[in-house]
């Protein structure tokens with residue numbers, strides 16, 4: 001951030017009184033512009049034992065496979081965001097079956113949340129940001145072509161939990177070099 005969104009004057013980096021972190025502080029109106037992590041919400045859609053993945057039509061990780069997910073919008077709940085992203089990216093209508101993974105990605109200031117979901121009618125397609133959508137059996141998952149560590153981890157958890165038919169919520173930190 002270079003300029004104040006309130007008054008247009010330059011901002012400086014400083015630790016405000018009583019705080020312990022660097023913030024963008026306006027040099028003119030002295031407003032403190034706090035920045036906080038963004039939430040990415042998505043689903044793990046299942047249909048007849050197979051997992052719905054989307055091949056990305058956009059950067060980053062163009063051409064790699066992902067679970068339908070994206071940034072939450074304002075005024076939205078996490079489940080609404082997950083359902084919307086699933087409809088937009090995979091043209092799929094799903095029913096959520098519970099929170100499944102919560103992953104902190106401090107390096108990029110994001111938190112990724114995935115819900116297990118049931119693909120209702122078996123219909124899906126490629127949305128604007130998707131090259132193709134496809135159902136994979138656990139054995140067919142293209143592990144070396146998965147877009148992001150949080151998607152990789154969510155799929156790994158599902159593969160281990162599925163045979164037990166027990167799906168606890170997994171909370172994980174995705175750290176650099178791990």
Ligand SMILES: [Zn+2]
Pocket residue numbers: 004005006007008009026027028029030031
């Ligand atoms: Zn200002």
